[in-house]
Amino acid sequence: MNTDRTNPQAVGVASAAGAYTLWGILPVYWKLIQQVPSQQILAHRFIWSFVFLLAIILFTRKTRIFLSEVHDIVHKPKELICVMLASILISVNWFTYIWAVNHNHVLETSLGYYINPLVSVMLGIIILKEKLSFWEAVSFLLAIIGVLNMTFHYGAFPWVALTLAFSFGFYGLFKKMIDIGAITGITLETLFITPIALTFVFYVQINGTGAFSFNTPIVAALLMGAGVVTAVPLILFANGAKRLPLSIVGFLQYIAPTITLFLGIFLYHEPFTSSRLTSFIFIWTALAIFSLSKTKWFSHVEPAFWKKKDSFDTLNN
Numbered sequence: 001m002n003t004d005r006t007n008p009q010a011v012g013v014a015s016a017a018g019a020y021t022l023w024g025i026l027p028v029y030w031k032l033i034q035q036v037p038s039q040q041i042l043a044h045r046f047i048w049s050f051v052f053l054l055a056i057i058l059f060t061r062k063t064r065i066f067l068s069e070v071h072d073i074v075h076k077p078k079e080l081i082c083v084m085l086a087s088i089l090i091s092v093n094w095f096t097y098i099w100a101v102n103h104n105h106v107l108e109t110s111l112g113y114y115i116n117p118l119v120s121v122m123l124g125i126i127i128l129k130e131k132l133s134f135w136e137a138v139s140f141l142l143a144i145i146g147v148l149n150m151t152f153h154y155g156a157f158p159w160v161a162l163t164l165a166f167s168f169g170f171y172g173l174f175k176k177m178i179d180i181g182a183i184t185g186i187t188l189e190t191l192f193i194t195p196i197a198l199t200f201v202f203y204v205q206i207n208g209t210g211a212f213s214f215n216t217p218i219v220a221a222l223l224m225g226a227g228v229v230t231a232v233p234l235i236l237f238a239n240g241a242k243r244l245p246l247s248i249v250g251f252l253q254y255i256a257p258t259i260t261l262f263l264g265i266f267l268y269h270e271p272f273t274s275s276r277l278t279s280f281i282f283i284w285t286a287l288a289i290f291s292l293s294k295t296k297w298f299s300h301v302e303p304a305f306w307k308k309k310d311s312f313d314t315l316n317n
Helices: 007-031 038-059 065-074 075-102 104-128 136-155 159-174 182-206 217-241 244-254 255-267 274-294 304-316
Strands: none
Touching: 007 075, 007 104, 007 217, 007 244, 007 255, 038 075, 038 182, 038 217, 038 244, 065 075, 065 182, 075 104, 075 159, 075 182, 104 136, 104 255, 104 274, 104 304, 136 274, 217 244
């Protein structure tokens, strides 16, 4: 008799929520080594992520699966190019995030990951020719108003938030075009960048400007630990995503930017002005409508003019 009463969905929720929680508190980790230049942190993050992921593949005895998937990718030039582009995009995303956190832009990183789901849908509509519902259109309009409001009152274009949102949005788009496992994917992505990262680290170490030193064991340990804090949430997310419907994963993803928002306000005391609050309210409202648009209550309620537009588009296709 099977005595295993583990609920797969409960395990999935716990795994995905754990991943998003770890991503939410990640600014605390980068703040611990904020004296290290952002480009050095990024280089070490790639190097030690690659080492840690390889160790996981060996420990879980999935070497044969990994090599088989790598063999398949190498013989599919289009997918190989997608992996390489994903590597570049995740580099841009990671560097922007680390730089922003360590230069007191934690609130902007939060905004970026709130906007990201809307960017992903927009890319799906533009590139994959997916249909835009009325409520998704409303959510986009509200998000745009929020970003414009912040730009107008903040006095500067919120490039951190938009760089994070678009780099991760395009990263997800290219990942969607690759048919390989999550661990293999991120291992290959780190593999492409690791030689560059190693060259850079050796260069700064030889020049005497490198941060990795046994004279500062805590800093060295934290730089090595960057691989762990990168890989563990990815593994938890992969474990959760395969057990959950996309709607639940979509809801849970707001855990990370919400935690980051609270960290920015209450732990790092970044200014949360009324204009910033207004922008966030527009974004939150947009996300609420966007999430509800996937439910049966909203999906069947669209204005007549929008239905006529869809009918016209269908006839012209």
